[in-house]
Amino acid sequence: MSIKFMLYDTTAGRVVALDPLVSSMPADISGYYFAVATNEPEKKYGLVPDIDVLKKSSEVVIDTGNQTTTGVKATRTYRVPVPANMVLAGRVWLFGKSAACNQTANTGDKARVNLNLQKSGSGIGDVTRVSGVERVPNSTTEVTYTEILAIDLPATEFGAGDTLDIIVELEVTAVDSSNPGITFKLHCDPATQGNELVFYLQLT
Numbered sequence: 385m386s387i388k389f390m391l392y393d394t395t396a397g398r399v400v401a402l403d404p405l406v407s408s409m410p411a412d413i414s415g416y417y418f419a420v421a422t423n424e425p426e427k428k429y430g431l432v433p434d435i436d437v438l439k440k441s442s443e444v445v446i447d448t449g450n451q452t453t454t455g456v457k458a459t460r461t462y463r464v465p466v467p468a469n470m471v472l473a474g475r476v477w478l479f480g481k482s483a484a485c486n487q488t489a490n491t492g493d494k495a496r497v498n499l500n501l502q503k504s505g506s507g508i509g510d511v512t513r514v515s516g517v518e519r520v521p522n523s524t525t526e527v528t529y530t531e532i533l534a535i536d537l538p539a540t541e542f543g544a545g546d547t548l549d550i551i552v553e554l555e556v557t558a559v560d561s562s563n564p565g566i567t568f569k570l571h572c573d574p575a576t577q578g579n580e581l582v583f584y585l586q587l588t
Contacts, residue, residue: 451565457568459552459553462552470541472540472542474585475587478497483569484529486523489521489523492564493521495554496555497531500550501535515555517529
């Protein structure tokens, strides 16, 4: 089975080799989701999902194309497998870079990134979609923006084989009355520094 989780060194800020105390766990570490310990006085390591399960290597940018009407124009779902029965709660963060431009420069066209969570394709009762800042490029050349969004996950029961679905939407929220036309993009290229789309799962 593929490794679904790795140890993250909070001091170095990177994934590290498995600690000897957990190296004998089975590959999917079912039943050991939070069973991580070290002999150090400070908790230096955290157990995090293998970010590879979130990457779409065939895609480097989510692109709405030129839009003249409002609404959600692009959606992507990133699924995190849950290896055992457990209750998860906490917060999911999105870090990325977006870009927007107009067909004709104006201040009427607006777009934003939305973030939502589901459980195995179904809504979670107390989870409300969050929206990023509306972007108003007022330019025919791309204007780039830093996107940071966070969404809370209330205590939710998951079974083995369920997935925590991270849903990203690109939404056009307004169009100019005279010269509508906006293109909105969200970069998601794991191979290009600065263009990564990164999710941080702060769950307990």
